[in-house]
Amino acid sequence: MSSYPSIDTDILRTFVAIAEEGGFTKAGEKVNRTQSAVSMQMKRLEEDVLQRQLFERDGRQMRLTAEGQVLLGYARRILKLQSEVFNTLREPHMVGLVRIGVPDDYVMRFLPGILSRFAQSYPLIQIEVNCESSTQLLLRQDLDLTIVTRKPGDEIGQLLRQERLVWAEAQNAAIHEQNPLPLAMDGMACFCTQWACNALDARGRDYRLAYNCPSLSTIMAVVNVGLAMTAQLESLVPQDWRILGEAEGLPQLPLLNIMLVRNANKPSPITECLAEHIVDGFKP
Structure with a gap:
């Protein structure tokens, strides 16, 4: 088996920091090293260990060469595996x-x-x-x-996240033009259903709970085939659906x-x- 020089994980951590921060100074602050120490680490990595140029200067930014991009993927994997080893073997209570x-x-x-x-x-x-x-x-x-x-x-x-509740329908459907509006929602016990219905009541828009769906996957199936529209958090709306609003005569829904x-x-x-x-x- 061929013998290769080893790469210190501290050097890999510095290398990743440079790639993410775009320069030696900011990377040094991230890994708690001086700029000169960071520069010496990278010089050793390029000249003594790998014998490949890893960076090229673009104005004030340091950009990775093709070889640097390859190393970045490996470096992240190595550091991730190192973390997993310590988490698994040095913290036996984490079971x-x-x-x-x-x-x-x-x-x-x-x-x-x-x-x-x-x-x-x-x-x-x-x-x-x-x-x-x-x-x-x-x-x-x-x-x-x-x-x-x-x-x-x-x-x-x-608080994990704040999002707006939005109206949505399949891209090629025109459910919002129907009267009353057929809705696919998770029953009246659901917050989203209550708020959607309250908003329609306040607007004076007729609607019916056409599909009482106990899961998001069921709602998606119904909406995808153009049987109804729904109200969901914006991040849950598939890219091939259409988000609706005031332009379609629908009331704005609250933040959740x-x-x-x-x-x-x-x-x-x-x-x-x-x-x-x-x-x-x-x-x-």
Whole structure:
């Protein structure tokens, strides 16, 4: 087997910082090193270890060469694996079960990425996901973390994201022209349904709850084939749908708050680690 020089992970961390910050000075601040120390690290990496030019100057910015772009991908993977090793082997207490509650609406849009990143960092932790409405989830005492939708002034817990409720229909449909409006919603117990109906009542627009759908996937199926329109958070609307508003004679809908509620009776390092991943995953 060929013998290659080793690359210090500290040097890789500096290299990634330069790529992300666009210069040695800002990168030095990020990794707590002087500009000269950063420069010496990169000179060693280019001349002694890899024997490849990794950067080229573009005005005041440092840009990666083709070889630098290749190294950046590997560097990020190496640093990520190093983090996983330490999280798994040096924190043996990070083993156990976390029960989270989340409305079905957010499962498809947000949860896959959050759980994937969390599993990579903490592969020994088991996650139990419970999908119910916000009202039902807040009644449960067995959940460690709960993601719920709340209206402004009725918040509880930590704000994850604020979004507007919007009207939407399939791109080639003209459901908004029908009278009464056929709606596909998650029943009258749902906050979104209540607010949508209240807005239509205030506008004096006739409507009917044509499809009472217990899940977002069912709502999407109904709307996709042009049977009804719906009101959903803007981030949940597929790109091939059309967002509607005042121009189509529909009332503006309110802003909603997505909140993260921790169970004060069941604090743990595991729960807090997952909470941090959830907060990051919901950032706009």
